[in-house]
Amino acid sequence: MKIVMIYDQIQSGLGTKDDQMVPLTGKKGPIGPAVMMEPYLAQTEGHVEACLCCGSGTFLADPGEVSRKLCAMVNKLKPDVVMCGPAFNYQDYAAMCAKVALDIHRSTDVKAFAAMSEENEEIIKAYKAQVVIVRTPKKGGPGLNSALKNMCDMAKALAQGDDISGFKDRFCF
Amino acid sequence: MLKKLESVLMPLAEKIGKNKYLIAVRDGFLLSMPLLIVGSFFLLIANFPIPGWTHFWARFFGDGWTSYFSKPTDATFSIMAVLAVVGIGYSFSEQMHVDKLFGAAISMVCWFLIMPYKILTEGSSVSGIPLNWVGSKGIFVGIIVAFLSVHIYAWVNKKGWVIRMPDGVPPTVAKSFSALIPAGVAVLVFFIINIVFAMTTYGDAFTFIFTILQTPLLRLGNTLPAMVIAYIFLHLFWFFGVNGGSVVGAVFNPILQTLSAGNLAALQAGQPLPNIISQQFQDLFATFGGCGSTLSLLIAMLLFCRSKRVKELGKLALIPGVFGINEPLVFGLPIVLNPMVLIPFMLVPTVNIVISYICMSIGLVPLCSGYAIPWTMPVIISGFLATGWQGAVLQFLLLILGVFLYMPFIKMMDRQYLADEAKGDDDKDGDDIDFDDLSFDDL
Numbered sequence: 001m002k003i004v005m006i007y008d009q010i011q012s013g014l015g016t017k018d019d020q021m022v023p024l025t026g027k028k029g030p031i032g033p034a035v036m037m038e039p040y041l042a043q044t045e046g047h048v049e050a051c052l053c054c055g056s057g058t059f060l061a062d063p064g065e066v067s068r069k070l071c072a073m074v075n076k077l078k079p080d081v082v083m084c085g086p087a088f089n090y091q092d093y094a095a096m097c098a099k100v101a102l103d104i105h106r107s108t109d110v111k112a113f114a115a116m117s118e119e120n121e122e123i124i125k126a127y128k129a130q131v132v133i134v135r136t137p138k139k140g141g142p143g144l145n146s147a148l149k150n151m152c153d154m155a156k157a158l159a160q161g162d163d164i165s166g167f168k169d170r171f172c173f
Numbered sequence: 174m175l176k177k178l179e180s181v182l183m184p185l186a187e188k189i190g191k192n193k194y195l196i197a198v199r200d201g202f203l204l205s206m207p208l209l210i211v212g213s214f215f216l217l218i219a220n221f222p223i224p225g226w227t228h229f230w231a232r233f234f235g236d237g238w239t240s241y242f243s244k245p246t247d248a249t250f251s252i253m254a255v256l257a258v259v260g261i262g263y264s265f266s267e268q269m270h271v272d273k274l275f276g277a278a279i280s281m282v283c284w285f286l287i288m289p290y291k292i293l294t295e296g297s298s299v300s301g302i303p304l305n306w307v308g309s310k311g312i313f314v315g316i317i318v319a320f321l322s323v324h325i326y327a328w329v330n331k332k333g334w335v336i337r338m339p340d341g342v343p344p345t346v347a348k349s350f351s352a353l354i355p356a357g358v359a360v361l362v363f364f365i366i367n368i369v370f371a372m373t374t375y376g377d378a379f380t381f382i383f384t385i386l387q388t389p390l391l392r393l394g395n396t397l398p399a400m401v402i403a404y405i406f407l408h409l410f411w412f413f414g415v416n417g418g419s420v421v422g423a424v425f426n427p428i429l430q431t432l433s434a435g436n437l438a439a440l441q442a443g444q445p446l447p448n449i450i451s452q453q454f455q456d457l458f459a460t461f462g463g464c465g466s467t468l469s470l471l472i473a474m475l476l477f478c479r480s481k482r483v484k485e486l487g488k489l490a491l492i493p494g495v496f497g498i499n500e501p502l503v504f505g506l507p508i509v510l511n512p513m514v515l516i517p518f519m520l521v522p523t524v525n526i527v528i529s530y531i532c533m534s535i536g537l538v539p540l541c542s543g544y545a546i547p548w549t550m551p552v553i554i555s556g557f558l559a560t561g562w563q564g565a566v567l568q569f570l571l572l573i574l575g576v577f578l579y580m581p582f583i584k585m586m587d588r589q590y591l592a593d594e595a596k597g598d599d600d601k602d603g604d605d606i607d608f609d610d611l612s613f614d615d616l
Contacts, residue, residue, distance in 0.1 A: 026606030
């Protein structure tokens with residue numbers, strides 16, 4: 001299973017909270033949370049091909065254009081599934097995850113889902129009918145591991161075209 | 174196995190992290206921390222750990238020069254329970270959603286209410302606030318009183334038994350009137366408590382709590398097993414990505430700080446220091462460079478590892494590591510959820526604690542004097558300031574021992590990273606993905 005991750009500047013390690021204008025870029029291979037996911041990825045025979053990253057400010061400046069470019073890159077890389085997140089309680093990043101996951105779903109043949117914490121109430125409310133959103137904790141700590149595992153399980157189920165209604169009840173919004 | 178451990182530890186960490194009493198104690202003590210460090214600074218000048226220091230300066234400034242320097246200490250350490258009560262009352266009021274300033278004030282008043290205003294001098298007694306009880310000996314009573322009085326304050330508030338002022342009255346005036354009845358009820362309750370304790374053989378609540386609770390708890394905290402167990406838990410929490418220091422510290426730090434204050438009081442009085450385990454013992458001898466004593470790990474990384482990933486991280490983490498900050502290592506190496514470093518991560522601090530404890534109990538190294546030395550003070554300097562040159566030597570030796578304990582484990586990781594990097598170099602056609610490569614058709 002080939003996976004592509006979508007990160008903001010913080011999760012990709014390219015910047016801090018204040019470096020919002022990191023331009024759209026990408027790295028081959030796993031970085032950020034994908035590294036922590038490795039044991040669960042191994043269980044699901046997943047492999048992170050690439051991580052696409054963009055500062056949250058860069059996204060907010062022109063969501064449509066950034067999302068279009070991300071979709072085009074996803075289309076070019078042709079992964080089995082795209083994980084947008086984990087966005088935790090970072091609101092701007094969560095908004096990016098939800099929109100990009102929806103756009104990938106609409107404009108490509110690739111499966112995609114988002115992951116964030118319940119603090120992003122409005123985004124979850126606006127998108128949960130159209131996008132699969134996996135529940136994560138607010139930050140690291142309690143529940144982080146199971147959330148990462150859930151993301152891998154969801155990726156596998158989506159990639160294989162399995163029925164995801166059980167997963168949706170258990171760990172999605 | 175790890176999964177089982179996680180399922181036990183995580184809910185525990187969450188419970189401790191969300192417990193409002195523990196949060197209040199933890200945050201409340203923070204009020205006194207900067208003041209105690211400032212107080213320590215003056216005391217340290219007066220008692221610098223070099224033999225003959227005091228006498229040397231006495232030649233220039235006269236014999237009594239140190240008494241001026243102990244004044245800032247008297248104003249901070251000797252009244253640290255006052256700061257603790259106010260701090261805990263304040264932060265607990267925040268947890269209980271009542272006015273913080275009044276909560277702190279009510280806590281302090283109730284605490285003074287049950288304190289015996291009696292100073293014993295050679296058989297007779299005079300009236301006055303006893304320094305005895307406003308120092309470290311009064312801390313545990315202070316914690317209990319702050320909780321109880323703020324609870325009463327919040328309870329009366331919730332019942333709605335408050336005087337409300339019409340609109341147009343300035344908010345500060347309205348606030349002070351609305352605190353009137355809750356404060357009155359709290360004072361009444363402690364008024365009764367004071368009378369009840371006066372009828373017992375203890376005579377007052379301070380003596381009662383000190384004998385029944387504080388002394389046994391401190392005795393328990395001042396043992397090697399207690400310290401080792403606390404630190405094993407602390408590191409397990411870190412392993413699962415939870416700040417172990419703040420979880421375990423919420424329970425353990427009040428005890429450690431009281432033990433430290435006991436040492437400092439003895440130092441000022443010129444008596445032998447009573448406690449081996451104390452806040453400084455934990456901060457300065459259990460770990461160097463942050464949890465897991467990772468300064469040793471850092472040295473091992475820089476000296477013995479060859480993979481780019483480990484070396485670069487080592488360079489990056491060195492400066493913060495010297496000052497006891499090791500988040501780059503904890504999350505970058507990573508140590509969190511990395512079973513390969515779990516063993517030395519827990520072993521090195523344990524070894525440090527055991528060896529330091531033995532050295533101090535057989536008299537090789539003097540006990541920590543109780544100066545509040547910030548945990549960010551670099552190793553060797555901190556040991557020197559806390560105990561004298563013997564402490565600096567002990568720290569240095571433990572640091573080196575830690576390097577060798579970490580070495581086999583980090584080398585194992587290093588070999589794996591090296592192999593990864595060699596493989597990565599082979600199929601490398603540029604690591605970056607360039608969005609400029611997207612053609613118009615792709616979009």
